[in-house]
Amino acid sequence: MxxxxxxxxxxxxxxxxxxxxxxxxxxxxxxxxxxxxxxxxxxxxxxxxxxxxxxxxxxxxxxxxxxxxxxxxxxxxxxxxxxxxxxxxxxxxxxxxxxxxxxxxxxxxxxxxxxxxxYEASVGGGIPVIQTLIKSSATDQVYAISGVVNGTANYILTQMTQQGKTLEDALTEARESGFAEADATADLEGFDAARKLSILGTIAFKQPISYDDIQTRGINGVTPAIIEKVTSKGYHLKHAAVAKYVGNQMNLRCEPVLVKASHPFFHVENETNSISFQSTYNDTVTLIGLGAGSLPTASAIVSDIYLITRGQYYDAIVEPTVIDKISNIPTGEYFIVTEEEMVIKPASQVELDQSQFYASVVE
Amino acid sequence: MxxxxxxxxxxxxxxxxxxxxxxxxxxxxxxxxxxxxxxxxxxxxxxxxxxxxxxxxxxxxxxxxxxxxxxxxxxxxxxxxxxxxxxxxxxxxxxxxxxxxxxxxxxxxxxxxxxxxxYEASVGGGIPVIQTLIKSSATDQVYAISGVVNGTANYILTQMTQQGKTLEDALTEARESGFAEADATADLEGFDAARKLSILGTIAFKQPISYDDIQTRGINGVTPAIIEKVTSKGYHLKHAAVAKYVGNQMNLRCEPVLVKASHPFFHVENETNSISFQSTYNDTVTLIGLGAGSLPTASAIVSDIYLITRGQYYDAIVEPTVIDKISNIPTGEYFIVTEEEMVIKPASQVELDQSQFYASVVE
CATH class of the missing domain: 3.40.50.720 (NAD(P)-binding Rossmann-like Domain)
Known part of the structure; x- marks a missing residue:
């Protein structure tokens, strides 16, 4: 430096x-x-x-x-x-x-x-997503963000998919590898991802997105049989944080999603994170990198220090209050997945049966 | 802004x-x-x-x-x-x-x-690769870059792979879509990618990488039968620009490469570009986005203007002369692909027969 x-x-x-x-x-x-x-x-x-x-x-x-x-x-x-x-x-x-x-x-x-x-290190470890998003939201109109932003959940889902492990075994391994904490509640229930989405959404949409405004479901309840069913249909199960405009209303969700092989998240494995955002002039920009770990996270901090030594302070322009309406009605299609079958349902029906495992289909 | x-x-x-x-x-x-x-x-x-x-x-x-x-x-x-x-x-x-x-x-x-x-718009259209790389090379040690950076070549290879088109037909289409120029020599022979790699390499390795120092081969000679052979083995054929350290020598290449489904370039399609770089603290960071087109390229220029209005000038630190040795001896493995077969050869043998089509295997 x-x-x-x-x-x-x-x-x-x-x-x-x-x-x-x-x-x-x-x-x-x-x-x-x-x-x-x-x-x-x-x-x-x-x-x-x-x-x-x-x-x-x-x-x-x-x-x-x-x-x-x-x-x-x-x-x-x-x-x-x-x-x-x-x-x-x-x-x-x-x-x-x-x-x-x-x-x-x-x-x-x-x-x-x-x-x-x-606060580059607050989301996505060593991926320069905050600095990139501040610039893009200043010079372009960002209207959607989606991210695999929780390394522990993604590690667990990857291990379940690739090795047929149970959620519990994969979690134990993540703890032993040192990147899952003793209390993994925030990772498993999606709250960690929601915190990160609130930061990304605030910058991108230029108004405060509260953690409480995000519809959040975690990966608890995912079984090897569910993973097998999903994989056999050509999907990978991921946990994604999504903030997007549907019409002129914000839709804010952290939830299990299914992605096809052509989706950038399909091969985002283990503790790797990925964030995509859509904007008026650029269509989709995707960033992929290590979302956790001592040195990647530290390097994001060092990058922040570097900017300060050059007088280049963050200048996210955010209104002090929420200006657009939030409507978290699910959109698109969801799969309801049981150990026996995988049924596709329109989003409007997914809240009907909270006892089943369901995942949004991300295009 | x-x-x-x-x-x-x-x-x-x-x-x-x-x-x-x-x-x-x-x-x-x-x-x-x-x-x-x-x-x-x-x-x-x-x-x-x-x-x-x-x-x-x-x-x-x-x-x-x-x-x-x-x-x-x-x-x-x-x-x-x-x-x-x-x-x-x-x-x-x-x-x-x-x-x-x-x-x-x-x-x-x-x-x-x-x-x-x-000069953000000089490489990768709307992908903020220059700004990201300047920061990373200042605060980290970047030791490898690889990129799909020529939209025309990638469009042609994608259309040949997905639609079974000939190179000529795909090129005509690219011209009609407005993103291939009348004279596509620089795209087809890899020189355009080499220009871009010289810029990325100069910033990343902090010493002037000349276009002439890059071993460059294009996509001329790719036939539908070669594509079919490659695809049937589970690979996609891409044209990639690669600059990396092998020991303490720089290896600089623009050439056809084969990537597996798990590689970030596998699904980088049509005019989309992608650049990955490896650094000491961050392992791999990958950026994906539109590499060409009026508005993506213009938005990179607007992002550059934005930085100037904030007094945030590029500060790539580059030595005036080359400090490390360049050795473009091929490394790893290559596939020699004919319409009949696909033979794997160690890199040391690939220069032997220039009459055949061969592609490096990128891990």
Whole structure:
């Protein structure tokens, strides 16, 4: 990272992603340097002199221009981000929950304080989807987004499809590989994907898309027999986040979907993520890459730092309130899949029987 | 396009792409305005008062900050770009030939004059590959790029694969659809792809990759029988531009390749383009989108203008001379394909028989 101005950085948190950020920045010929790492005392051996256990000291250190928030959790991290912005420090965060919940408040706060708030790592790991979408929504009209954005769910579905595993076994494996958390509820029930869609949708549609506005169903209930049935018909089962305009109303859904072999998501496997968006001038643009992992996520953070050192702050233009109507009535066709059969139904009938497993057909 | 500072733009050229730029900028609530369109007198009815037939008047107009060069051709366009940069005007161009041939000279000239030289539209139409690659090569180490970057060749191969057409018939169709030029030599023989690879490689590997350094073979000689043979073995035939490090030497090739169904290029059809790159921290990132057409290409130009109005100039860091050795010895495996059989050979043997059709196997 060369050519910008020199900055000191404080990293809050020394988990997987925090360690990745330190590894990349320390290892590069760079205009920036990690001066301080905020973590618990028990990490002193590993961190050495850069350890700081008191956040106030970081806020008061005028030589620190950028704060990287990779603490995880919500309450304390949210507080840190707000205090950092108010102290006129740039903030780079990977925290999808905070960005999703407080988008308008925090981006406004950054603007008032003339600092950057960057969050590329909050969606899609190392895929530069946020930066791309901000530019596209500024210069084009984006009217639909769809994404495979939860690595754990996609890993599970891939393993079930390719290896015939059960959901439980695939989840255990994902945990052992280190990219599923102990509590995988948000991954399995689709809430993690909904958080990410709310961020993408907010940028793309230029109005706050709340997590609560998204119709969300997860992958719980998927059995090897269902996967076998789907595969035998030439489909792959994916979990997708979709935000699109149907007429002039927004349709916001995170749910199981079926894709054919010609669909870009068909071969998006394991922890790989993919995001497609449609716009007036460009038809469809698709991005594919690693959606999780220490270094991909850390590299998204480093890319955000790079932009700050060049004075290139995010400039998503988002109205403070929702301007278009949200109507989450299902559209298109759904497959109701049981272990015995796979029945196609028009979308208007799918809410009738919540006891069955059903998946939208994505073209 | 909102939020930047207001600029006047001159568009040089009123062909397909020039018209697209005017359409998008005129139609948007925008911080910028097209003041002047440089074209021949015969376009006066269509262009009206904005027509300017004398380039000197544009150079001397101090209210014009950005010049969009979409003239096509080389000599005159190159002269215009140089004079514009020397007159301290920002330049946005779609001209892959000029950027490929004069990368170091023109980017240096822009830097000396403290103006931007942007060229997103030179590769991949509306896919934001240049902007993405500049960032990735600044913050990560990119060690391989591969791309389906010639829409005409890909259209022809897709039509031959899906409809059983001959190369000649598919080419005629591409011309009728308006995206193959009358002289399609550069498309069929791979030179167009090589120009684009030289630009991508220069940015990614941070040293000038000359078009002449790329081992280039086109799609001439592909017959329906060859396509049938390839398809029957589960492959798709594509034309790909590949630049990668093999050890510490650069391997630069534009040639026919075979991809399996799980490869991201397998379903990249017709005028769609795709570029993948591998880097140290991110493994593979793939971008897919429309690689040609008036509005996609124009939207890449508008995206470049958007960055300029925000002071976000391209900052690819490229050494003025080649630093790594180039060795274009083929690697991996090749298929020699005749109408009767498909024989796999190690790469070391493929130069032996130039009379046969052969394609590299891309994993």
């Amino acid at each position: 060369q050519g910008g101005y020199f900055v000191n950085i404080a990293v809050l948190g020394f988990g997987t992603v925090g360690k990745g950020v330190v590894e990349i920045v320390d290892g590069s010929e760079s205009d920036c340097s990690i001066k301080t790492i905020f973590a618990r005392e028990k990490y002193r051996n590993e961190i050495g002199d850069r350890l700081e256990t008191n956040f106030d000291n970081i806020l008061q250190d005028e030589s620190i221009a950028i704060i990287v928030e990779v603490l995880g959790g919500e309450t304390f991290a949210y507080d840190c981000i707000k205090r950092a912005l108010n102290a006129h420090k740039h903030v780079v965060t990977a925290n999808k929950n905070i960005i999703s919940k407080h988008f308008i408040e925090l981006t406004s706060l950054a603007k008032e304080n003339h600092v950057a708030l960057h | 909102q939020g930047g500072y207001f600029v006047n733009i001159a568009v040089l050229g009123f062909g397909t792409v020039g018209k697209g730029v005017v359409e998008i900028v005129d139609g948007s609530e925008s911080d910028c305005s097209i003041k002047t369109i440089f074209a021949r007198e015969k376009y006066r009815n269509e262009i009206g008062d904005r027509l300017e037939t004398n380039f000197d008047n544009i150079l001397q107009d101090e209210s014009i900050a950005i010049i969009v060069e979409v003239l096509g051709g080389e000599t005159f366009a190159y002269d215009c770009i140089k004079r514009a940069l020397n007159a301290h005007k920002h330049v946005v161009t779609a001209n892959k030939n000029i950027i490929s041939k004069h990368f170091i000279e023109l980017t240096s000239l822009a830097k000396e004059n403290h103006v931007a030289l942007h």
